[in-house]
Amino acid sequence: MQDSYYMITPLLMYMLGGMLCLLFSKYVRVQRVIALLGSFIALIIAGKLVVAVDAVETISLQIGGWEEPFGITIFVDRFAALMVFITALLAFAVSIYSFSDNVLSVKKKRIGFYPSLLFMLTGITGAFITRDLFNLYVWFEVMLVSSFVLITLGSKKDQLQGGIKYVVINFVASSFLLLAIGILYGTTGNVNFTALSESLRQPEVRNITQLASVLLLVSFGIKAALFPFYFWLPASYHTPPIAVIAIVSGLLTKVGVYTLIRTYTMLFPLHQHYDAQYILLVVACVTMLIGVLGAIAQSDMRKVLAYNLISKIGFMVFGLAVYTPAALAGTIFYMLHHILVKTNLFFTAGVIGKVTGTYQYKKMGNLYARFPVLSFAFLLLALVLVGIPPFSGFWGKFMLAEAGIEVEQFLPVALMLFTSLLTLYSMVLIWKNGFLPKSIVENQQIPGERVVMKTYACMYLAGALLFAFTLWISFSPGWLIGYTQKAAFQLMEN
């Protein structure tokens, strides 16, 4: 019983925090303490959840006491526990990051940053732990409506323009999810994942549920920013304040990948649906390549990172498409690694943007001489993102590549490694133009690193927190790899 409290508490913490923040909507100082405390408690409980799930395999809870196929089930296995934990970690880091008023102005905080943030986290956590397709739709909407507010927070011209694209495409994606639910309920009479996966195995319903499979692929593909559906992401992700981008880019697309994994391991297991597997494989490969090519073409640092995000989504979906336990373990590991490093890169980019006043890396230059610590952090994070050994990106990529070679998918693996090389190129472009000295040495009066560190202490602290976790899974990946492998076996059992 205690275990089920661990499972539900992070979600309730965010929800309670969000409500309290609404009550204190005039008092930003109270709100930020609420957010910090709430996410800290959620982080501790989520850590306990990860350990508890490891001991008992799965935890489930029937909401309201209704039996399994009729009521809403809350269910956590190892994969879900890891995702809940990483969400709580990011929530805590972003609460620290946005604590000070010079990161995110009081005006923006007053118009609803903290309530939206906490309600978005509620939606994300709910989507991770629910076992019911319609409930998933509801959590998705909670998450999306809050993220609409976050993306358009401050109502600048480009934010609103990017916001329209984001809102409309996500509306269409949610509608597709609703259509798929309609079809699945109409043919099987279930929306519970466990009951659905049993009834979908019968061959007579297969023809009509294929349609639902396609609709779910499109819906979650849009949310995960897969190849033909990714255009909304670079159009909207670079516009909001940097604290918002950091958490949104770290988590929202991963929820899409998470639900894709759930759909194609439980509802439509890929070893029975070869066509879906083939589509996913092709889409993953194209996503990798297109994403990284976009990153090379951009000159705004945030856009480079956003395009790199798309290309890494391809890596994760590749692991799903290979569909062996080793590949799924690689996907889970890569996802966790990528959430940590991508958010941290946006954190670092935020500091750089604050001190230089621009995100165009061609307008910077010689940052290394003035801010050695910041530059070193950026360089290390770039290397982690690319996957240079011994950092965590290497382990994830290694697991994925090994799993791909095992099933003789040589071309996608080659493409993946080539993509990593191009990622390195895109990051080196930033490094060369932004950090190394240019030919004309300008002598500007910009405060030194110590002053900056003092002014933006919260930003440095949040970055250091996430970086500590990255270093941990880089230098002793054994525990996490073991955990993800067990999680992958759990996924494949269904």
Place this chain on the structure above:
Amino acid sequence: MLLRYLKNNKMEVLISVLTGILFAVGLYLLLHKSFMKLIAGVIIFGNACNLFLLVAGGLTRNSPAFVSKTGGAVPVDGMADPVPQAFILTAIVIGLGVQAFVIVLLKRVYQTSKTNDLDKLTLTDEL
């Protein structure tokens, strides 16, 4: 056989056709470049989805899912399935929120960008 099916399930066929038309109209309006038509598209597309849920759950005539007043057992065989109705109710509420947000968002965009043409909102796509 098809004719007999049409004769016996007039309502299902009619609502299915209506749903199809609403989807077509909604999609056309969503892809249109005028702001007002985008709003109308969002509303109609959402309603088409709700109607689709209703048809997919199966239409039942004149037998609402009510429990008898005395609390006795009720035959559930011919009763309308309440679950899709609950889905639709939830979806309508969520849809209302999204529609309200879209309307406010488009108003703000119109105020800041001074245009009524979605094709001109290219600020975020420039290099």
